[in-house]
Amino acid sequence: MNVHAPLALSLLNASASAFAADVAEALSQHPKRLSPKYFYDEAGSELFEQITRLPEYYPTRTELGILRSRGKDINAIIPKNAALIEFGAGATTKVRLLLDECDVGAYAPVDISGDFLQAQAAELRRDFPGLKVLPVNADFTAPFDLPADIRMMPKVGFFPGSTLGNFEPHEACAFLRSARAILGKDALMLIGIDLEKDEKLLHAAYNDAAGVTGKFNMNVLVRINRELGGDFDLSAFTHRAIYNKERHRIEMHLIARKPQTVHVLGRSFAFRAGESIHTESSYKYSIERFAALARGSGWEPKASWTDADKHFSVHALMAVE
Template sequence: MSVHAAALDTAQRFDEPTSAFARDAIEGLSKQPKQLPPKYFYDAEGSALFEQITGLPEYYPTRTELGILRQRAAEIGAMIPQGAALVEFGAGSTAKLRTLLSACALGAYVPVDISGDFLNAQAAALRLDFPELAIYPVTADFTAPFGLPHTVREMPKVGFFPGSTIGNFEPFEACGFLRSARKILGPGAMLLIGVDLEKDDRVLSAAYNDAAGVTAKFNLNVLARINRELGGDFDLAAFVHRAIYNRERHRIEMHLISRTAQTVHLLGRNISFRAGESIHTESSYKYSVERFNALARGSGWSPQALWTDPDGMFSLHALAAAE
């Protein structure tokens, strides 16, 4: 039974992932300032919206990272041991993976994601195009420890963490993730990780406040998910999306701003909002190469190679597990 025992006694019995969602939602919305963990963006609807975001003209990270992978595929592939198991943390679109597959001979692919439906759909599509590739989807929260399938235990391990998702962690959390990934992958492992670089504020603001409003829908979907899965009664029209760049902390912050004073009901709790009060839903840290390398070294990884685009917008790092 979760910490919300009194509420859950009179509600449906949640499975373990939903109970964790309930606990984190209540805990985050009870804080000052209010917040929600960004991992809960990614149900099936949120994952689909994010895929739309990656194709927007303002959103540079996906196409820039994909360009690096395509231009440097031979170099990157040469660093990946033949027959390795590629473990992708937070698997999304397979476009980047497909570029890697063209440049190396993997023994297995292990996509890991909290959104099981989306994960399995992507795995099924990939099997049609690469029937010779062994694919073992793992539905799990990749920010917490999880076990790898027994079938890949003896293979060389390569972690894959594209998209600059590392920027969604607070720096101490990023260190914790990197340490956890090193333990999951084991001795001798390698990690390929995408890292968004510091750049002009106007470029960042446009990327997270797109003209089509897709990022706003993505942000608001976390409230819709609370309504669907936890029985909340958020009025989505009563909140507005806002993304700002916090120069001092080197991060974009995404917020949902209450348009008016209101009270929301969730799992037997009354959650009050002042007009203009924010729910902080995501941070996206931007790094210099030097700051990220220092973070990696302090987390048990040794930088081995670095690739960037000609404009220095984005970076892809190859790390080796330090002995």
């Protein structure tokens, strides 16, 4: 018998209701899946910040290095007094490098976390007093309206962190098409893309020695227990990240150590020993494969920059008719 009383979705707020509905659907699938967007509650966001500082995790420091060293080149192709629109704005470390170097007239960070957005916007207004900072509280993967103040300005999208790699290829194409429609004619897009590389480097980056990535992965179960009345036994699952060479992607999984039944919102979900919950995919691209994806999504590659080891890349794309 389930010891947790069923929670009525109607009593949950909209965000919790979406979380509940998505979890119930995802755990009913075969194979089971959970969306990586649910990693990022307060604890998950802090764990991810720890990941970005790990010696094994190259993407963040490598992308920062590219933005820092190529700032003048990026500024050279950005229209003067442009509006910079960041999709899925998080910590401001990367965008500050662009704001320091580039001739930007306004900055519109877009994210679903309204309180976080407002706090970040306040800090940027203090540090860049001449900059219009216009946060947009919205799901950046869906259509949204740009602030009226920037609609007539040249527009530059910014999507760092290789977040596009977390989308399935058809989803990545759909996002790029949506961004093209939101930004409009003659827009520019700056986007970070992780590159294919030695599998040992990839394995180490997602299976760090300190176990922080494992805690980050497991945190989604902690969140389900806390917010949805789940009874996941964390000790009965283990983190595993593998490279799927055929599909050019790292896959993160939570593996059941033993047969068990888990209860969430009054529903039961059975697990076999060794059964997986697929929590995230992180696609790695070659420059050529990403260029082909961009062209098929309404964008023309204009420039790209990589680090000396070609571990990571930043691309400038131009919207085409």
